[in-house]
Amino acid sequence: xxxxxxxxxxxxxxxxxxxxxxxxxxxxxxxxxxxxxxxxxxxxxxxxxxxxxxxxxxxxxxxxxxxxxxxxxxxxxxxxxxxxxxxxxxxxxxxxxxxxxxxxxxxxxxxxxxxxxxxxxxxxxxxxxxxxxxxxxxxxxxxxxxxxxxxxxxxxxxxxxxxxxxxxxxxxxxxxxxxxxxxxxxxxxxxxxxxxxxxxxxxx
Numbered sequence: 001x002x003x004x005x006x007x008x009x010x011x012x013x014x015x016x017x018x019x020x021x022x023x024x025x026x027x028x029x030x031x032x033x034x035x036x037x038x039x040x041x042x043x044x045x046x047x048x049x050x051x052x053x054x055x056x057x058x059x060x061x062x063x064x065x066x067x068x069x070x071x072x073x074x075x076x077x078x079x080x081x082x083x084x085x086x087x088x089x090x091x092x093x094x095x096x097x098x099x100x101x102x103x104x105x106x107x108x109x110x111x112x113x114x115x116x117x118x119x120x121x122x123x124x125x126x127x128x129x130x131x132x133x134x135x136x137x138x139x140x141x142x143x144x145x146x147x148x149x150x151x152x153x154x155x156x157x158x159x160x161x162x163x164x165x166x167x168x169x170x171x172x173x174x175x176x177x178x179x180x181x182x183x184x185x186x187x188x189x190x191x192x193x194x195x196x197x198x199x200x201x202x203x204x
Contacts, residue, residue, distance in 0.1 A: 004088045008045050017045050020198055024048040026109035026136070027116040028100055028128050030076040031055070032178055033142045034118035035066035035083075036187030037194075042084045044195050047091040049084065052108055053077045054099040064183040100124075105131045114194050117141035118187075120178075129162055137161060138197055140190045144168045154186055156193065156203070163203075165189045 001009075009017060025046055027034045030053035038049060053076045057067045071079050077095035084091045096108060105128075109115050115136045117128045129141055144154070144166035152167035166186050196203050 002088070002090055005045075005090075012045060016199055020045040020195075021047050023114065023198055024050065024112045025114050025116065025194065026112035027051045027118060029053050029118040029120070029124075030080045031061065031118065031120060032064040032183040033187050033190065034116065035076070035080050036064075036184050037116050037118060037191050038080055038084060039066050039087070040188055040191035041194060042087045042091055044191065046194075046198075047088060049091065050094040050096075050109055050112060051077050051080060052096045052098060052100045053080075054097065064178055064180040100128065102127055102131050109136065113137040114197070115139050116190065116194075118190075133160065133162060138163065138194075140165065140193050142166050142186050142190055151182070154182070154189065156189065158203075163190075163193045165193065 005017070023046065025041055025048065027038055027049065030051050034051065034053065038051065055076050057071050057074050057076055057079060059072055061067055062069060066083055067079055075097050077097050081093040081095050084093055109132065113136060115132050117125055117139060119125050119128060125141060125143065129139055132139055139162045141162060141164045143164050152169060154165065154167050157164045157168065193203065
């Protein structure tokens with residue numbers, strides 16, 4: 001048990017930590033939702049991740065994603081892997097610097113009981129969830145967290161084995177800028193769903 005885990009067992013008992021650490025988390029996209037969910041779940045004790053993202057870090061990402069100015073131009077998945085290892089040096093992170101498509105989807109997220117949908121665009125969100133819905137136990141998706149001025153409350157909806165977190169309406173491509181407070185809040189709610197399900201906590 002390393003120093004991070006020694007600190008974590010002040011809050012989780014041994015059985016809870018063992019259960020959390022036995023589970024693999026798949027994450028589609030390493031942007032505002034994906035990078036924040038990955039960091040939060042790592043801090044919660046999860047240590048097996050598989051992450052797919054095609055992008056490099058841009059200055060426009062720094063307002064809400066888990067990256068820093070001196071990392072602009074770096075590959076997101078490689079940088080996120082480094083970030084998670086800085087939290088817990090024993091995490092296992094498999095990364096793919098590629099564009100996810102339904103045609104290549106079968107190559108990823110084997111043995112992942114939890115898959116996180118974290119894409120920006122509605123088209124990819126729908127295709128990703130539709131593709132994996134019958135291939136995993138749980139999907140957690142973010143949908144609507146980009147409003148700056150007039151805000152709608154974020155909540156949780158369940159459709160089959162899919163949990164959808166967000167205000168379910170705002171779209172950053174329709175003039176609603178994605179900012180850290182709501183993006184991070186949505187990511188935290190998504191991570192909480194994973195933690196609750198992993199520990200067998202009933203979600204209303």
